[in-house]
Amino acid sequence: MKEHETVTANNNRHEQLGLTDGQVLDMYKYMVLARKFDERNLLLQRAGKINFHVSGIGQEACQVAAAFALDREKDYFLPYYRDYGFVMAVGMTPRELMLSAFAKAEDPNSGGRQMPGHFGSKRLRIVTGSSPVTTQVPHAVGIALAAKMQKKDFVSFVTFGEGSSNQGDFHEGCNFAGVHKLPVIIMCENNQYAISVPLHKQISGKVSDRALGYGFPGIRVDGNDALEVYAAVKEARERAIRGEGPTLIESMMYRLSPHSTSDNDLAYRTKEEVEENWKKDGVARFKTYLIDLGLWDETRDQDLVAQLNLEIKEATESADYSPFPKPEDTLLHVYADDEGGAAEWR
Numbered sequence: 001m002k003e004h005e006t007v008t009a010n011n012n013r014h015e016q017l018g019l020t021d022g023q024v025l026d027m028y029k030y031m032v033l034a035r036k037f038d039e040r041n042l043l044l045q046r047a048g049k050i051n052f053h054v055s056g057i058g059q060e061a062c063q064v065a066a067a068f069a070l071d072r073e074k075d076y077f078l079p080y081y082r083d084y085g086f087v088m089a090v091g092m093t094p095r096e097l098m099l100s101a102f103a104k105a106e107d108p109n110s111g112g113r114q115m116p117g118h119f120g121s122k123r124l125r126i127v128t129g130s131s132p133v134t135t136q137v138p139h140a141v142g143i144a145l146a147a148k149m150q151k152k153d154f155v156s157f158v159t160f161g162e163g164s165s166n167q168g169d170f171h172e173g174c175n176f177a178g179v180h181k182l183p184v185i186i187m188c189e190n191n192q193y194a195i196s197v198p199l200h201k202q203i204s205g206k207v208s209d210r211a212l213g214y215g216f217p218g219i220r221v222d223g224n225d226a227l228e229v230y231a232a233v234k235e236a237r238e239r240a241i242r243g244e245g246p247t248l249i250e251s252m253m254y255r256l257s258p259h260s261t262s263d264n265d266l267a268y269r270t271k272e273e274v275e276e277n278w279k280k281d282g283v284a285r286f287k288t289y290l291i292d293l294g295l296w297d298e299t300r301d302q303d304l305v306a307q308l309n310l311e312i313k314e315a316t317e318s319a320d321y322s323p324f325p326k327p328e329d330t331l332l333h334v335y336a337d338d339e340g341g342a343a344e345w346r
Contacts, residue, residue: 163202
């Protein structure tokens with residue numbers, strides 16, 4: 001057996017999890033797409049082209065892996081505002097997200113009414129988010145209750161940051177889900193900071209340990225290891241479909257960018273700390289995994305980046321030149337119209 005064949009045989013973790021070579025390459029492409037989309041939005045905000053951006057840099061590997069472990073034709077998704085990698089992996093396009101960033105009328109999330117990162121798509125079963133953090137947790141639990149009552153084989157999947165795990169919505173949602181053994185996967189993207197408050201000042205133990213009080217499993221995974229996240233979410237979904245109830249997953253990672261474009265992160269953490277955590281970046285780690293297996297190389301990587309940058313450039317220009325909402329659109333979804341209904345976002 002040749003050296004390369006030995007490496008492949010010993011380290012082909014994705015096949016052991018039931019993933020094909022094509023699927024892991026697609027996973028990587030979505031990770032890079034999310035990273036490049038994020039970087040472009042940071043530049044657009046600094047250039048004054050868009051007003052605001054909340055970054056997800058450092059969290060893409062976890063988000064994309066989770067999406068691939070779910071049923072993207074059946075399940076319901078309640079992502080939080082950093083989940084660009086997740087929503088792209090379940091079907092949102094860079095153009096749709098750019099329409100949101102530019103607050104344009106065609107924005108499928110809210111018609112230009114919500115801040116960017118407040119995802120919503122009826123077509124993709126992405127349930128509209130809200131600015132108050134953690135409200136999506138009881139909503140996900142309610143959707144899981146509907147699945148159980150209607151005897152349907154889908155699950156709801158909800159994400160949030162570790163700061164949100166201290167909110168009442170989290171505890172109430174977990175308690176209800178545990179009592180009724182609901183098919184919901186509750187994933188904390190623990191990125192070490194709730195805006196400027198570091199983890200050690202937020203929580204004295206593990207977020208995942210809190211599941212014990214609600215009577216269902218809680219596990220902690222390395223959020224920079226895409227395949228470990230994939231395995232955890234896949235197992236959680238299988239449990240839920242079997243009627244065994246919820247799972248709490250605490251995915252450990254690091255927010256590599258500031259909290260938002262309004263944040264000066266170096267006021268509460270050091271440049272050295274951020275640089276040290278760049279060495280653990282999940283996207284780079286997954287790229288190395290693919291290269292080590294012989295599935296990827298630097299030439300293909302450069303071609304991919306060029307292709308995605310072009311896609312994002314086209315999405316940016318299209319969104320920039322799209323019309324803004326009409327002033328009267330502010331009344332949509334506030335009052336019923338004369339026909340007793342209201343227009344819907346796509």
